[in-house]
Amino acid sequence: MKSTSKQIIVTDSYEQQIYREEEKIYNHFLKLISIESIEQIIERFRRLFLQSSPYQTLEISTALERILQFPGSEEKFNYILNRCCYILINHQQQHQHKKNVLEKLIKLFSQASSKFEYSNDSYSQTKKMLELVRSFTHSQQYLSLKRLAAVMNQGFESKSRSSLNQPLKVIIPRYPYLYNYLLLTPNSSSEYQQAIIKLQEEKQQKFEINLSRYITNQARLELCQFQRLQSVKQLQSTKNPTLLSNDELLLSIKQFVGKVEGKETYRDYAKRFLTYTKIPQPYHCFKDSFYEYLSTSFDVESQQIRVRLKDQLYKHLQNVMSENDNQLFNEFLMRKTCSKMLSFLIVNNQKELQHFLFVNLIGNLGPIITTGLLLKILLVCQQARPGLEQRFAILFNHYESSTQKKVQWLVKALENMQIALSTNFGRIDLSFIH
16 A cells, blocks of 8 residues: 655745845845945945845845835834944944944934935835835834934033023933933844943943042042142032032932931941841731831921821832732842832833822922932842833933923932932942041
8 A cells, every 4th residue: 555645845934034034134234344334334224225226235135125025014124224223333343433323324314204215117115115214213213223322422521501491301311220211122133232231331430430530529629628728720620420519419429328317328227127127027027117217218397298208108018919918028029019119109100100209209308318218229129220210211201302491300310310329339439428
């Protein structure tokens, strides 16, 4: 008896086919970087994505055409275009070169949104490309690209005291702790992520150096004035690297590195509290002690305000994961509790933008004490830091089109948080401020 066998034909999925065509485009630009000038590569970029035809390398233009024929091509096109941008930006060695490439790319897109080149031979293909490019210029990826340009163009020394009528978004560069949430998107390529991480490190390091120099020089200035020395003028040239006044900055530094609420620094207070939490105890007992730890920040003159704020905090903590009240306290409960406290004190998420309590805290406690309250949480649970940064980014994103003058409460909070994070989690040492 003759056996029969069925021939099984295996075809690649859409994803596999698109992946292969994508890789051709990425590798093409990566190869060009080592053999052509950046001007030549940007011209190639323009001809491939913004002119469509003709392109020097037929294999690459064909790969792009194939990708555009697949379902969901708009989302995929945005990703490819964005990643190619960052291949060009990220492989420049010097900061100025990265900035120049980014500016040229944005200029290309700006021109493409109003004028588009096409040949009669490929009108339909070019028309689709035009629509996709225009769609890209309204995407989250392109917004992040423009934000990155703002970050690279502006340094900490670029102050906005005389520009309070400018929108909040122009001061994005001042806050490296927001970059992960304002400059990255869920589909950000690895090249883009690397670029942001490096930029974040550079900006943070620069801020810490400038802050250390300023505070050190202020201390020397006071000494010179006290001793009536001649070097006062030289020391006065050091610039305040924040948007706070000199007095506000010094108060902030003293709050975050000095002794507060008695004879302890925030770090000392947090260490003592953490020592207590190591004692085996049910979760509800931890919440009681956590309330005591946080509520000392509500020591304001007005008894009515003090009582109201403490009452809100106490009631909220009692309701936090109350189903676990009789369980033994552990690290998981610590992380969840701190995360929920940040949601309560700042803002919950992008969809639930209620942040009246945060505005109320800043209005009644002031931005320095309010920041200190949040710092207390981070010092006992550093895993909560990404959650705090994300919530500040949500508020920044919500108000980014408002003028700085209208949201001074948020500007003050952002500045104080930058100082609190730098002095407690950065490399800067200002312990001499004691």
